[in-house]
Amino acid sequence: MFAHHDSLKPGYDVVIIGAGGHGLACAYYLARDHGIRNVAVLEKGYIGGGNTGRNTTIIRSNYLTPEGVKFYDESVRLWQDLGEDFDLNLFYSTRGHYTLAHTDSAMRTMRWRAEVNKHFGVRSEAVDAAFVKRGIPSIDMTCGGHAPILGALFHEPGAIARHDAVAWGYGRGADRRGVEIHQQTEVTGIRLQGGKVVGVDTTRGSIATSRVLCAVAGYTPRVLDMVDLHTPIYIHPLQAMVSEPVKPWLDPIIVSGSLHVYVSQTARGELVMGASLDPYELHQTRSTLDFVEGLSSHMLDMFPFLSEVKVNRQWAGLSDMTPDFAPIMGVTPVEGFFLDAGWGTWGFKATPVCGKTMSHTVATGRNHPLIEGFTMDRFARYQLTGEKGAASVGH
Amino acid sequence: MKIIVCPLNGPRPVSEFAYGGEVRLGPDPDTCTDAEWSSHVFDRSGSPGVKYEWWCHIASGFWFILSRDTARDVVLGSFPAEAVRHGLPGAVP
Secondary structure, eight states: OOOOOSSOOSBOSEEEEOOSHHHHHHHHHHHHHSOOOOEEEEOSSOTTOSGGGTSOOEEOOOOSSHHHHHHHHHHHHHHHTHHHHHTSOOOOEEOOEEEEEOSHHHHHHHHHHHHHHHHTTOOEEEEEHHHHHHHOTTSOTTTTTTSOOOEEEEETTOEEOOHHHHHHHHHHHHHHTTOEEESSOOEEEEEEETTEEEEEEETTEEEEOSOEEEOOGGGHHHHHHHTTOOOSOEEEEEEEEEEOOOOSOOOSEEEETTTTEEEEEOTTSOEEEEEEEOSSOOOOOOOOHHHHHHHHHHHHHHOGGGGGOOEEEEEEEEEEEOTTSOOEEEEOSSBTEEEEEOOTTTOGGGHHHHHHHHHHHHHHSSOOGGGGGGOGGGTTTTOOOOOGGGSSSOO | OOEEEETTTEEEEGGGEEEEEEOOOOOOTTTSOHHHHHHHHHOOOOSOSEEEEEEEETTTTEEEEEEEETTTTEEEEEEETHHHHHOOTTOOO
């Protein structure tokens, strides 16, 4: 599916660190839309082996801030014909997305999000309990008696997709246009001269370049250390799990912030489930029993009939969290060093629009208008882009 | 890490504890620059390493300091909260 390159060239126009969805999408659009094809994507593991292959594949644009809504809405738009673009089945499946509200204050946030969404043309509605019951007939509306469902934010375009195929599609598209993808190639240093990027050192030799994009999710702080940049990013693991396949019974995507659950059913019949971040900083992708027990008990609050269903697998990824739950993107104080980071627990859905906007930013040296709310200097200005209210669960 | 040895309560399961973030000694607000202050407010040491951290034993409300390797998830030592004022071993002021 991808060309193998025996060695690195002495130099590239652009070096992208990280062959996950975001890095490969940027490479794809650099080659397709900006004619920049002398690009290397360096990956210390394998294509899509990081958070691209570890997320719960939910795609939505029902955010809270105008910056977020516009950005994610553009992403949802780009998702629509991506499979066609790639000539690869992404199993993109529009399901409708319910964010359940169990309290009056949660209902208030749902109405707020619905109004912001509708203002920007995104299809979201605050709906009542009867609507929820019609949409999800099998749900226990009392959630075990302790968290009755009062209503929800219903977001019609909510969708899921096959996450590995997204990385493969972007990777293959970039590869065919001349981009070199180097797996098993770890970046060990970034060379600067007079505050500008001049090269990258790797485990397979050094290369010259004047532009580097860092798209490495939970490894961002380690790369930032190489260029002596400081950000608010901190790392916590996020775990997820999947059940054995069962016959199709759950069409929409269900999220409950109060119960810390998000769940959807794949085309194969498995339930893909996620919950909150692990409670403390850790740079490991180990799994815990606490997570399975906690998430299962909340799943049973909503769907008690699942009590005999087995959990097949669990895993974890490293989330680069930010204080306002918005990403950190764009140019940095180091000339030629670009950042696509701070993607915490919300990065998969943004893969296409991140590729689009970061390729523009890398090609022109100026931030794309859609990412101006996400720049690194917003913290020094105390102008945060507060998206915590739109996080799927209260992390 | 499944058990934390609390200086007050001895070994207890990690689920009884709350993480309070890294011990961070701020600049003097009267003399530092705006950039130093906003960096103190927001920036974090995101890379893995041995860090001093605030932890609380929830049941007893007892706050203390752990020295923990965030790459390996191994606790290297625990200290009473007063140690922050008196200087933690090797901590940068």
